[in-house]
Amino acid sequence: MGHDGFLGLAQKHPTHAKLGGLVGLLVGDALGVPYEFHSPQRLPAREQIEMQPPARFPRAHIGVPVGTWSDDGAQALCLLANLVEQGKFSLVDFADRLLRWLDRGYLAIDGKVFDIGIQTTDALDNLRDGVSPCESGGADVMDNGNGSLMRCLPLALLHTGTDSALVRNAHLQSLLTHAHVRSRVACAFYCLVATGYLHGLADPWASADGRLGAVYKRWPDAREGRECLRELDVLRSFPKHDAPRGTGYVLDTIWSARRALEESTFEDVVRTAVLFGNDTDTTACVAGGLAGIRFGPGGIPARWLKELRGYDIAASLISGLLTKVPEKGTHGT
Numbered sequence: 001m002g003h004d005g006f007l008g009l010a011q012k013h014p015t016h017a018k019l020g021g022l023v024g025l026l027v028g029d030a031l032g033v034p035y036e037f038h039s040p041q042r043l044p045a046r047e048q049i050e051m052q053p054p055a056r057f058p059r060a061h062i063g064v065p066v067g068t069w070s071d072d073g074a075q076a077l078c079l080l081a082n083l084v085e086q087g088k089f090s091l092v093d094f095a096d097r098l099l100r101w102l103d104r105g106y107l108a109i110d111g112k113v114f115d116i117g118i119q120t121t122d123a124l125d126n127l128r129d130g131v132s133p134c135e136s137g138g139a140d141v142m143d144n145g146n147g148s149l150m151r152c153l154p155l156a157l158l159h160t161g162t163d164s165a166l167v168r169n170a171h172l173q174s175l176l177t178h179a180h181v182r183s184r185v186a187c188a189f190y191c192l193v194a195t196g197y198l199h200g201l202a203d204p205w206a207s208a209d210g211r212l213g214a215v216y217k218r219w220p221d222a223r224e225g226r227e228c229l230r231e232l233d234v235l236r237s238f239p240k241h242d243a244p245r246g247t248g249y250v251l252d253t254i255w256s257a258r259r260a261l262e263e264s265t266f267e268d269v270v271r272t273a274v275l276f277g278n279d280t281d282t283t284a285c286v287a288g289g290l291a292g293i294r295f296g297p298g299g300i301p302a303r304w305l306k307e308l309r310g311y312d313i314a315a316s317l318i319s320g321l322l323t324k325v326p327e328k329g330t331h332g333t
Contacts, residue, residue: 007305009318014298017198018157018321022080024292025153025285026314027304028270029072032281034059036115040246040277049271051307061114067307070115072285075151077107077317079173083158084320089169095133095176098124109310115281117248120147123177137179144182146253148174150282152187153289156194157321166191167215178250181224185231186250188212190286197293204290205258209236246276246283253279257287266295 004012006023013019034053035043037060044054051066053059061070078097086093097106102124105111119138126136137143152170159166170188178184192211196204212232219225235251244256260273260283269291273284292300 005306005311006308007302009311010297010300010302010305013322015296016322017293017296019318020292020294020296020299021153021157021194021198021289022076022292022314022318022321023297023305023308024266024270024295024300025076025289026069026073026310027292027300027308028273028284028286028288029069029150029281030067030308031270031288031304032274032284033061033064033068033070033115034066035274035277035280036060038277038280040275043275043277046271046275049274051304064112064114065110065309067309068109069308069310070281071113071117071120071147072115072150072282073310074101074106074108074113075120075147076154076285077314079151080154080158080317080321081107083154084317089155089172091133091172091176094173095127095136098176099127103128107313109313117145117147119143119145120177127176133176135179137175137177139179141180141182143178143180144186144250145178145248146250146279146282146286148176148178148183149187149190149250149253150285152191153194154321156191156198159191159195163192163195163211164215164218166195167212181227182231182234183250185212185228185235186254188215189232189235190254194290194293197290244276246273246278246280248279248282253283253286256283257290260284260287261290261294266291266299267301 048054078101082094100106105113123137155169167188170191171184174184174187189208189212192208193204196207201207216225216228238251239255244259245252246256256276260269263269263272270284270288273287274280
């Protein structure tokens with residue numbers, strides 16, 4: 001693993017919320033990988049949800065070693081690298097890094113890309129063909145998968161400016177692959193939830209709802225602001241009509257993660273996320289990032305930190321996360 005690995009890092013910084021968020025995201029992703037594509041009824045019992053599935057369990061991605069993050073973790077690290085190395089969010093640089101990931105395995109463990117979604121593949125193919133990053137993502141209502149939501153947490157972890165600036169960056173990073181306003185609003189909401197956890201708010205979810213609505217009411221383009229407010233209402237109404245199912249639909253992912261965050265330990269949060277079945281790695285990644293902030297690196301089970309691969313890949317970016325202060329209020333161009 002090299003150096004002290006993720007466990008040693010957690011032991012040195014047990015209460016560092018930003019570190020907990022990033023490592024929690026990677027742990028949740030890796031934990032969920034073997035269980036992907038299974039219905040809840042086909043999953044092992046709660047106490048058997050581990051990095052190494054039970055014997056004879058028909059694991060997904062059978063050739064992938066235990067403890068490997070998937071496209072979720074790799075794309076989140078691409079965004080973190082963009083923020084750390086550029087000093088602010090750059091849409092063009094982020095697009096380039098995603099292409100390096102897809103084409104050359106940049107920030108993927110063993111340099112191997114797997115589990116990439118159809119919408120992300122299509123968008124990155126568009127980028128490779130010369131389409132602008134502002135126009136590469138799918139904008140149809142059916143293009144609202146969770147591929148931009150799963151990677152956006154680093155924006156919140158390194159943000160020191162206004163809510164409006166964070167919301168704009170969340171929209172921009174989604175635009176690359178998931179351009180429909182629903183996905184953009186979902187990413188903005190999640191980032192504000194994350195900052196609520198970072199600041200220790202009593203109810204980060206209610207706070208994010210109110211703050212996001214306020215941002216959209218002041219949106220420079222009034223028409224776009226009204227459209228975003230309508231989609232925020234769609235996001236709000238989802239749990240009234242649908243139980244969490246852990247699917248790849250962006251709103252289901254958010255509310256599945258919200259339900260998982262009702263648990264009282266990091267371990268129970270990510271296990272609950274996995275037990276929804278279906279898109280287990282992404283649900284656990286999205287929930288794990290917030291749980292990592294909430295419980296800190298010291299709250300992540302040591303056995304999972306020991307099994308998490310890729311420390312040498314992430315170490316320099318983690319150092320940047322721990323030390324870098326980005327410019328206030330900046331946003332991508």
